[in-house]
Amino acid sequence: MALPWLIGALVVGAVSAVVKAVNSDDNSSSSSNSSSDEDAVRRRRAAAEEQRLKKEKETERADVQAAFKRRGEVIGRNLTESLDGWMAVRAADSAPFRASLTSAGYIVPAPREDAATAVEVLLWSSLERDDELNLIVQNLNFFGSVYDVQLRGGDQLRRTLGELHVIAQREEELLQLKRKLLTLGRDIAQAS
Amino acid sequence: MTKTSIQIQFEKIKTRELNTKPVVVAYGLMNSGKSSLLNMLTENVEPEFFKTNDIRETIENKGFEGERYIYLDTPGLDANNEDDNYAESGVNQADIVLFVHQPQGELEANEIEFLRKLLSSFGEYASQHIIIVLSKMEKEEAEKIQAIERRIHQQCQTELGFSATIFQVSNKRFQAGILKSQQALISRSNIPELAAHLARLAATATAPRARRAMREIDVLLHEVEQAEQQLRADKSQLRSQISHAFARFNHQIEHLHTYLDVSASDFKRL
Numbered sequence: 001m002a003l004p005w006l007i008g009a010l011v012v013g014a015v016s017a018v019v020k021a022v023n024s025d026d027n028s029s030s031s032s033n034s035s036s037d038e039d040a041v042r043r044r045r046a047a048a049e050e051q052r053l054k055k056e057k058e059t060e061r062a063d064v065q066a067a068f069k070r071r072g073e074v075i076g077r078n079l080t081e082s083l084d085g086w087m088a089v090r091a092a093d094s095a096p097f098r099a100s101l102t103s104a105g106y107i108v109p110a111p112r113e114d115a116a117t118a119v120e121v122l123l124w125s126s127l128e129r130d131d132e133l134n135l136i137v138q139n140l141n142f143f144g145s146v147y148d149v150q151l152r153g154g155d156q157l158r159r160t161l162g163e164l165h166v167i168a169q170r171e172e173e174l175l176q177l178k179r180k181l182l183t184l185g186r187d188i189a190q191a192s
Numbered sequence: 193m194t195k196t197s198i199q200i201q202f203e204k205i206k207t208r209e210l211n212t213k214p215v216v217v218a219y220g221l222m223n224s225g226k227s228s229l230l231n232m233l234t235e236n237v238e239p240e241f242f243k244t245n246d247i248r249e250t251i252e253n254k255g256f257e258g259e260r261y262i263y264l265d266t267p268g269l270d271a272n273n274e275d276d277n278y279a280e281s282g283v284n285q286a287d288i289v290l291f292v293h294q295p296q297g298e299l300e301a302n303e304i305e306f307l308r309k310l311l312s313s314f315g316e317y318a319s320q321h322i323i324i325v326l327s328k329m330e331k332e333e334a335e336k337i338q339a340i341e342r343r344i345h346q347q348c349q350t351e352l353g354f355s356a357t358i359f360q361v362s363n364k365r366f367q368a369g370i371l372k373s374q375q376a377l378i379s380r381s382n383i384p385e386l387a388a389h390l391a392r393l394a395a396t397a398t399a400p401r402a403r404r405a406m407r408e409i410d411v412l413l414h415e416v417e418q419a420e421q422q423l424r425a426d427k428s429q430l431r432s433q434i435s436h437a438f439a440r441f442n443h444q445i446e447h448l449h450t451y452l453d454v455s456a457s458d459f460k461r462l
Binding site: 099164177 | 410
């Protein structure tokens with residue numbers, strides 16, 4: 001009797017077919033799983049890289065800012081030294097440099113109200129306005145804005161301005177005297 | 193000249209100009225008869241106003257205000273240096289000078305020198321306003337006094353370059369004439385002629401003063417200009433000191449500007 005063999009073959013065949021079908025299903029779901037994983041990994045890696053780069057840039061920027069400030073303080077000390085005797089420079093704290101760098105450039109906070117005002121008044125009241133004086137005042141104001149300092153006239157400046165004031169007084173007296181002499185001369189000439 | 197001394201000179205000129213009466217100043221050697229002459233001209237015959245004596249009496253300038261003039265007596269030119277200072281201080285006040293000379297001889301060297309100063313002060317008015325008075329003419333013979341007068345004319349021409357107006361007078365005759373009411377003595381004194389001559393000069397008497405004042409004012413204006421120049425120089429020097437003092441600061445600020453700009457530019461590229 002072949003039937004049992006045939007039934008057996010049919011069963012084997014069916015089983016094989018089933019097994020095959022099951023296997024091919026398994027294969028197609030694992031390949032779609034692995035590509036999305038890869039994407040995720042790539043994305044994570046890119047994000048991490050981006051973060052790393054960003055952090056690196058931030059660190060670099062911070063370093064540049066710090067170096068910028070340090071150098072700024074050195075320049076500030078040089079500026080103060082250059083005014084020795086002529087201006088009294090009082091810093092609000094030990095690191096008065098106020099400028100900072102941004103992506104748009106450098107920024108400086110609004111200057112203190114009295115940073116250079118007193119000096120400005122002192123100079124304007126004693127000296128004739130010319131380009132040179134304008135520049136000095138402009139530069140003092142700039143110094144007073146970039147650095148957190150108060151500027152006052154130093155001993156040498158006060159002395160020099162004092163002498164100029166005396167000269168101005170004498171000039172005025174001589175001018176008055178000259179006017180009187182000219183008037184007297186005119187009166188005498190008319191009378192004679 | 194300081195500003196103060198210029199101011200003082202200005203006040204002197206102004207005060208002089210305010211005085212409208214002409215000033216007649218008597219100059220001459222000691223005991224030449226200056227004080228006596230002024231006493232006669234001012235009718236202070238007795239008592240005398242201007243002190244006279246054989247010794248030196250006048251030691252500083254003394255003034256008498258008459259109707260038309262102010263008369264000023266001075267110490268003798270040959271007395272001493274201090275007296276000379278007083279005498280010379282009257283030169284700038286004089287509108288008319290009575291240069292009194294005793295007719296013992298010609299003008300002496302110090303008289304010539306003083307006349308030279310007067311001429312410089314009077315300029316074109318010298319011939320009219322400087323009157324040489326030969327005093328004490330009663331003491332010499334007329335011819336001798338005439339000779340002396342001629343000699344003095346010559347000295348003025350050749351040594352000083354001006355034509356002198358010369359009067360011979362006798363104070364003593366005038367005084368005696370007044371005290372004794374003798375018109376003849378008065379006339380022979382020549383004092384009335386001299387007084388009349390002064391009266392005629394009164395109208396233009398202050399012209400030398402104006403001229404002198406203008407010259408003094410010019411000198412003072414020049415002094416003022418000099419003083420102003422010095423002040424301008426001083427001011428310029430002080431201004432330079434300030435410029436120099438801030439030069440380094442200005443340079444440092446330029447450096448700061450550059451630093452900020454370059455730093456910002458570099459930062460933007462990060």
